[in-house]
Amino acid sequence: MSKRRILAGGIAQESHSFNPVLTNRVRFNIQSGLDAIASARGTNSLLGGILDAAGQADVEVLVPTLFRAQSGGPVEDAVFTEMRDIMCNAAKRGDFDAIVLPLHGGMLTPTLEDPEGELMASLRAIVGPDLPITVAFDLHAHVTCRILETCDLLVGYLTNPHGDQGNTGRRACQAAFDILDRRLRPVLSAVHVPMLTLGHDRTDEEPLMGLHARARAAVASGLAYDVSIFNAQQFLDVHGLGNWVLAYGNGKDAGRDSLALELAQSLWDQRCALIGTYPSLDECLDRAERGTERPLILGDQGDRVAGGGPGDSTYVLGALLARPGLPASVVPLTDPVSVAACHAAGKGAQVTLDVGGRFSTVAPPITVSGKVLGLGTEAHVTYDGPADAGYKSKIGAFAVLEIGKVHVLLTDQPYSYLDPDYFRAMGVNPAEMRVIITRSGYHFTLNFAAMGECITVDTPGMTSYRVDELPFTVARPFFPLDEPNFVPVLVDHPSRRD
Incomplete structure (x- = not known):
């Protein structure tokens, strides 16, 4: 046979x-x-x-x-x-x-x-x-x-x-x-x-x-x-x-x-x-300023690339920069224009850029000045796991920008940062950071649990669970935007092998 x-x-x-x-x-x-x-x-x-x-x-x-x-x-x-x-x-x-x-x-x-x-x-x-x-x-x-x-x-x-x-x-x-x-x-x-x-x-x-x-x-x-x-x-x-x-x-x-x-x-x-509720970003950053036993790994709920967002919201970045008393932190941001500008300036250069906010309109671009710490045209990622353990992915062009104690990972494509190796691939050791931002709601928690305290924070944006702010038309009616008169019934369809 x-x-x-x-x-x-x-x-x-x-x-x-x-x-x-x-x-x-x-x-x-x-x-x-x-x-x-x-x-x-x-x-x-x-x-x-x-x-x-x-x-x-x-x-x-x-x-x-x-x-x-x-x-x-x-x-x-x-x-x-x-x-x-x-x-x-x-x-x-x-x-x-x-x-x-x-x-x-x-x-x-x-x-x-x-x-x-x-x-x-x-x-x-x-x-x-x-x-x-x-x-x-x-x-x-x-x-x-x-x-x-x-x-x-x-x-x-x-x-x-x-x-x-x-x-x-x-x-x-x-x-x-x-x-x-x-x-x-x-x-x-x-x-x-x-x-x-x-x-x-x-x-x-x-x-x-x-x-x-x-x-x-x-x-x-x-x-x-x-x-x-x-x-x-x-x-x-x-x-x-x-x-x-x-x-x-x-x-x-x-x-x-x-x-x-x-x-x-x-x-x-x-x-x-x-339907869940989440702590505010300010609550979490207050804790970070006071000092925490373990690093805080925060999921930016409003701009989750893992939920389909563009990954260019500056809401969290703005909050980090407004708090000079925060310990070392790292935040990712999708911005191909800024990546190109950093590459043109070169490693070690001081640059002033308008970053992010090109699609996440709830958080407009922010003007920042910092030092280009790292550059690359491609980086390879292998997931630590347990989720997708061993899975191999890659990052396109990127730049690492240092603004005081804030490290900004600029990329030309959006990534969810579900695994610590995304940060390492760009030359930033997340274990050395005290505040780590991911573009995920909670999927990141499995792979970051060993590194620190994982928290989803309530931030605005197109992937927040405030679905009443989104222009749904075709999908309705559905709860919680509507209260359909629901009685469970078996869907009538031809069974493939009945």
Whole structure:
């Protein structure tokens, strides 16, 4: 019997409808074939998990291409088309037994609300109705009926902050094997909940912790094969925005239907508790001035590149510069014009620049004067983990500007700084700083926990959870902007293997 093969790859990016800066090809880490496999093997990533599961089953993995970028504005159509054509051309060769896609969900292009669904539908049209297609998503994905109708099984992360990327890839891969071996005939119980979770949605805290415990118990008891609870990305102005509960099992089962309905009703009942509050930036900086036992790692909630923001808000930088009594601090800022000016001036030069605020209009540009400490055209990052441990990324052109005790990391592209190695890659040791700013809300907390006290701060901007300040039109109605008359119902769609 010939060795089994699976096709894996695709595109992973989370888009923000209200970020006017399109995500271009330069923003993507693009790998294929043996390079993609070597880079992902042994990492806590979706593809890493797929490779682990395939290796244990002695199954070969083919990766025509994998495009991966940090969050940002919608992806240029040409980038999506390039990736889709590569994947579809590989699918036309037909030299594989299943497709397992390590995606993200929640991506947009200027012309597509559901590019993941478009990719999956294109692949399904090529391979026909019988070949298994399973998919792994971030739990903040935008789930659509088209996605559910096209794939055999969709799994999402079970942790937030995300620490189970590898295990999610393994779940998706194992499901494909179970379908091939006729151990699984997946039938889905799905419920859509027209609400957003806004900040109080860690899975290691209530109320989500209890919901995930019930889902795990259902899988452990055999009531369900897999259960995912999707808490949608909050900045997508798309049709059908909201949370989803997906419970898969073998064949129809009234008990699993009841489970999905119960979990969805519990989400809705606790919708107010899922809206979080945060300390102010001033509170945290007051503490830093007084002195803290451990460094403070602060997530700039209003301009989170991890949430799709542009990363050029000067709100935090202005607050740091206004407090000369603060200890050593570091703050990142996206500003390609200032990066170019620093490169033109040279290392060691004194420069005066208008930095940031080109897209984050709540915090306009700030005029600063400082010394150029470091320059580079490219730097390489390897995640410490545990989230995405071992994942390799790179930074484009950058400059390090010293303004008193404030170090400003200027980059020509936005980055979320989810891992300490972003700072080290640009020559700044975060362990020597007492205040460290990340462009993330809480995903940074896993990888920075060993270094200091991690705090999300309430700052203004397009990624703040003040969703009433954003011009939603298509996505409404949803809670908390509206109070839909919600009663959980099973979504009626054709089950792929019913």
